[in-house]
Amino acid sequence: MRGLPQGVRLTAPIVVGVLAGAVSWYLGAALWWAVAFALLAAALTLGWRALPHIEGPIWPQRAPQKDVGGRDDVQVLGWALTGKRGRVQSRAVDRARTVARERLSFYGLDLDEASDRDRVIALIGARPYATLHSNVANMPSQRAMLSCLDALDALALPTKENR
8 A cells, every 4th residue: 555645744634624523513513424524624635735736737738840741731722722702812822833933943944934934834834824923913713723733733843864
């Protein structure tokens, strides 16, 4: 049988038990009810004092990790594709532009460079190019954005042998 944890003193539970029993007997409880109440109060006080004092949570708090290309990116992009009146939100176009810039950089092309415009259109098509260059006043439709993403997805990345 284990003893009390180190540092737990019996003085407070005994004092609380005696006071609880005395008050209950003074208020008219039978002697055996007063003794039972005193033992119960002492046991509860002892249990309360024996509990460990925890300053913080038991498990460590970790900040959520934001991985590039994780599930959160897919969810955010999915919600950005459902905008008002059949139009996508600007963050969907911004994310598609980022993907397009990454994909076109493998070919040595820049999405925003006027001299590369014809070669970019040859790779992805005129409609996806126009979708990627839409502005806030004229957001593309969901269908146009999905076809743009399909065109970017079909854009083959150069392998190590092709570079």
